[in-house]
Amino acid sequence: MQLEHLCPKTKGKLIFTHLEKRPAYFNKNGLDKDLLLTIALNGEQAQEIIINGITHQFPAYSIIPLVSAQDYNFEKPEQITAWQYSRDFYCNVDSYFEISCFGVLFFGYRGSQFLQLNEAGREKFSVLRQLFIEEFQTIDTIQTDMLQMLLKRLIILTTRLAKEQYLAGKIYEEEKFDLIRQFNILVDQDFKTQHKVSHYAQRLHKTPKTLTRIFSGFNYSTPSQIIQDRIIMEAKRLFTYTTLSVKEIAYELGFRDAGHFSRFFKKATNLKPSDFRKQ
Incomplete structure (x- = not known):
């Protein structure tokens, strides 16, 4: 089952996929604008x-949020229930920062984030899944509003799981x-041109040392590691979906020297750019 809704005003998309053997929208994170x-x-x-x-091992009855720049493949897509949406669909909705498109799920954490559902959680998501299916079948002038409300509920439930499981035992400041x-x-906005922690620290009116201390308090990756990971993520996307040369990709990502970029990429991935592209 794959259901799609297009917001009449913004043209934003919401796609709901449930137990679909050949999902059309999984891993469509090439160079498309949408x-x-x-x-x-x-x-x-x-x-x-x-x-x-x-x-990675994707545990049974667990959830993972995936940002648009990530390249991903499921071993068994027919087991997956997924909600996918463009920023034009949901981000125009007035939401508290924790549950916005720039909130906890997608910008509060980095790396793989598997959220485990207990029995009560499975029941909540089962009910919510059925509500989505019913609403997709209800065609009227307020369908978009209802789907946005349901999506907001989904994001709230998932955000609560993230805070419970990843901030457990920590003081939430x-x-x-x-x-x-x-x-x-x-x-995410500046990684192509700004590679130093000092740039972001200045934008946030903090020192690099203060940022590092705060990130460490949440058992988070270091600020420099986050910048590196974002550059590598984009490099992999460009190697996968374009025919740009190593030199062109290096320039696109703010490296003036292709050799410097190649060394940076190999140190992070244990692969030369040419070897990664051959995979």
């Missing part, structure tokens, strides 16, 4: 998911955690 944020729920059996070339989110947003 990039989608994804919340994917695995079924009753664990499976593998490859994210940016790295294989909203101001500090929002600083991490803002840093991630700035990196």
